[in-house]
Amino acid sequence: MRAFVVAVFAFLYLPIALVVLFSFNAGHHASEFTGFSVQWYGKALSNPFLVEALKNSLFIATTSALLAAFCGTAAALGLQRVGARTRALFDALLGAAIVVPGVVIGISTLVALVQLFAVVNPFLASLWPTDQPPRLSLGYGSIIAAHGLFSMALVTMIVGTRLASLDRNLVEASSDLYATPLTTFRSIVLPQIMPAVIAGFLLAFTFSFDDFIIAFFVAGAQTTLPIYVFASIRRGVTPEINAIATIVLCASVLLVLLAQWQLGRRKPSP
């Protein structure tokens, strides 16, 4: 069985390793490694479209993850204070947000937003005093909102799990000692759930940064890094893509390891 497990780990990591290796290939072709070079990284980073897509992705991932961490944590705290029925309703909706395939989330958000804009834009135009009223359209906002849906559900789940294992005695002791609810929250609850919040933020960031299919539908005229990479892959595989893939893979691995480390922290140091 050990041999089989080793083979599976090799299966999981060899393809990635190959991409990383060939991103340093001096030559053009995957069939032969002709020497070490970082020229493809230089080419990738001097491509203005790619840098633009990277900046968009970073902005979208940061904003949606921040929103998700904030709203998701608030929801996890709120869900502790409600009855079983409300809780079940929320759990069902949050579960749906996680489980519904991205392609369905993408198209349904697209359909709903386009309809909404069709109603809101003429209304805004009629209210606006000047000739150039603001027009709502697909773009940053719609990607952030659609990514935030999954991410928020994820943060709620992770923080909720941590809250469930929180030591109730500490909270009670704190209020017995006449601490106000806010003080109890700040000095007892928040430090204990902070690692989960940070882990949730990092995973939300990773999800948004890596997502292709949802953004593909709701990006409008914007381009994110996965959309750009997808389009260039379809035009043909080039070593430049290996360099981008290596950068993205390294970033994801780093973020996931950070998240796991945060989740593994039982108690924050005083």
Place this chain on the structure above:
Amino acid sequence: MPAGSQPAFPMRRSLFRKNLVTALLLAPAALWLVVFLVLPFVAIAIFSVGERAPEGGYQAALTFAQYANLPARATAFWNTMVLAPVGALACLLVAYPVAYYLALRAPDRWRLILLALIVIPFWTSLLMRTYAWMYILGGRGIPALLAYVGIEDLRLINTPGAVLLGIVYGYLPLMILPIYVSLERLDRRLLEASADLGATPVSTFLGVTLRLSLPGVMTGFSLVMILLLGEYLIPTLLGGGKVFFIGNALVDLFLQSRNWPFGSAIAITLVLVSVVVLIVANRISTRLSGARRVDLI
């Protein structure tokens, strides 16, 4: 506060404040869920009984013509409905021994590291990981290497086999994790008891281990299967134009041919199939033992 007692005024005020805080905590999430999950779903449900406007897009109507038209995309449904369960099954066959080893056989100091090595691919870009296989299976990858040893004209990419490989590669971590969780919680004393009572290792495995890990197996299988039903990247990159899924049909209908009502009908059908898969899997695992939670990290 006991029922029937008259609450003192300050208590009522603090109760009001408590409810207000709860509402404020839940409001952003509730708003988000309603605006970006419930409303969009209602929107595609309404679209799916509408008609296609002449210039594309949507025209209000109440007709089931879109649903009646579903056979027009029968190939996409057929490919998905065959490759999703087959892919999930292939994942399962590879995943189970790995999960078993991690939970019951791996040395303690290795377990967490190996587990992290399973979780990392799950959270790294599916696009990049699928691209890796495109690179390997493509004309300048393995086929070029095989040409050196005399095997010419071997086509690996753009075949159902390549799609299946991509599926196993992409979803293996998601299958391993829930099975690992159910095996790890397994009471080891049951295994000893089974052996003490004279059961052979095989019958202990079948009667105790496999049976008690079935909830994890069902969770993994249904999660992978549902995500596969909506898969787009793997068939597009590894199947070329030859193996297309429902996801491909949806991209075509929404972004290219702009037949939104028909696309909505397909999406609703997809969601309904997913719900059926979830319900069946849930039934099976609750019948076999209590439901288990799955942590994705």
